[in-house]
Amino acid sequence: MAKWTLENLLGIDPQEFEILLSRLFSNMGYRTELTQYSRDRGVDIVIKIENFGLTHTWLVQAKRYSGSVGVKEVREYSSLRYRDRVDGVIIAATSSFTKEAMEEAAEHNLKLIDGNLLVEMLNYYLPDGCTEVVSAGKQTDKASEEIGGGAILKRGEMVLANQIVTIGNEKFTITLTNRNIFLKKESSGFFSKSSDIEERIEIKEILGIHTEPNRVILITGNKNLKMYPISSRRLSELVEIFQNLRPEYLKGEHLDLSSRNGTQLTILTNKRIIVSDISGEIQKEIIHKKIVGVELKGGFLKRDQLVVSDNSNAVTKHYLDVDNPILWKDMIEQCVRTL
Incomplete structure (x- = not known):
C-alpha cells in the first residue's frame, strides 16, 4: 500500500490539493464545503462540526508550497476569522512555517498544519487514499466525480451524513451529500475485501420518502421506480436530512x-x-x-x-x-x- 509523502502532495495541482484536504477533514468527522475556485475571497474550504447542539466553524486555506510560508500570508489570513465571524482559521501547507509566522498564528488563534503533520494526518485518516486517488501525481476523472470507495468530493459537494444502515436484509454504508446518495455494501467476513461504491443516486432522482416508526422507504426514479427500505439506529438524523434536501428535488416530480x-x-x-x-x-x-x-x-x-x-x-x-x-x-x- 502506497503511503502519502510530501513528494506526492507537491505533484498534485492546487485545485486537487484543496479537494484532497476536503476529503481529509470529512474523514475526520467534519462537514466540509469547497468554495468556488479562484473566487474564494481567501477561503478554500469551510468545515463545520457539531457538539451538543453547538456548531463550530473553521475556514481552511490550502498552501501547496515548496518554500516556507511566511508571516505575511499568516497575517493576511488572520483577518478572515473576524471578517467571517468563525471560530478559527487553519492553514494547511505542504511546507514549513517561519518562526515569525508561527508567532503571528499563536496571537490570532490560527492553526498551522505543516507538511510533515499533514502527511501523518493523511496516512492516518486516508490510508488508502494515495493508492486510490493519486497516480503519477494526477487524479482520475472517476475519482473526482464520486466519494467513498476511493473517490472524492466534487467542488461544492458536502457530506451531510455517513451511517451504516440496513436496506432489506443487507448492511450498507450510506453517505449523503448535498448532491448524491452513495451506497456501499458492508463486508460480511474477516477476510472480505472492502467493496467500491455499488450505487449512486442523484438527489434530483428522489421522489420522496415514506416514513414509518422504525424505517424510511426512499423512493426514487421516474419511469423505473425504485424503493429502498432503510433501517438505522440514527433514523431521525436521516429523515431530517432528507427533509432538508426536499427543495433540491421539488423541482421535478415529487412525493x-x-x-x-x-x-x-x-x-x-x-x-x-x-x-x-x-x-x-x-x-x-x-x-x-x-x-x-x-x-x-x-x-x-x-x-x-x-x-x-x-x-x-x-x-x-x-x-x-x-x-x-x-x-x-x-x-x-x-x-x-x-x-
Missing part, C-alpha cells in the same frame, strides 16, 4: 402523500398516483391529466375508501385503500386543478 397497506405502497406525486409493492414494481398508475373524478365510498361501521375515476380508455374506477382518505381526496383534487 406529496404516501400510505402503506401490508406490502403495498400507494404514493401521490404532483403528476400521478402509483400503487406499487415494496420492490418498486408498479401495479397501478393513474395520471393526473386523465382523472375525471374523486369520491369516497363507505358506509355504517365501514371504513371510507377512496375511489378515483380516469378515462385512459373508457372511464375506469380505481379503489384505493389509504390512510386518511379525506386528505387524499383533497390533495388529488388540488393536483388536478393545478394542471
